[in-house]
Amino acid sequence: MTNSLPQDYYQRLHEIQAVDFVIVELMLYLDTHPDDTDAIRQYNQYAGYSRKLKAKFESKYGPLTQGSPDQTESYWSWKKSPWPWQV
Numbered sequence: 884m885t886n887s888l889p890q891d892y893y894q895r896l897h898e899i900q901a902v903d904f905v906i907v908e909l910m911l912y913l914d915t916h917p918d919d920t921d922a923i924r925q926y927n928q929y930a931g932y933s934r935k936l937k938a939k940f941e942s943k944y945g946p947l948t949q950g951s952p953d954q955t956e957s958y959w960s961w962k963k964s965p966w967p968w969q970v
Contacts, residue, residue, distance in 0.1 A: 888944075888965060888970065892944055892970070895936070895939070896940070899933065902932055905929050906926065906929050906930055909922055909925055909929065913926060945964035947964075
């Protein structure tokens, strides 16, 4: 199967995955260090950044996950995006 999606798609997806990895690591750290205000600040910073990256990605390439909270017409548009085995 050849990649038919633009390189930008993969770069944006990679950045989202990297930022979400940082978020998971910070959550694990905060499980054992809940009073670390620097880690909390970093977590909030990366969580906001992740939301922005995902919104930008979804506005250009479609939803990253099935459905959307507003359940408008775009609620079902997830099926138009490439499936995981297609990227």
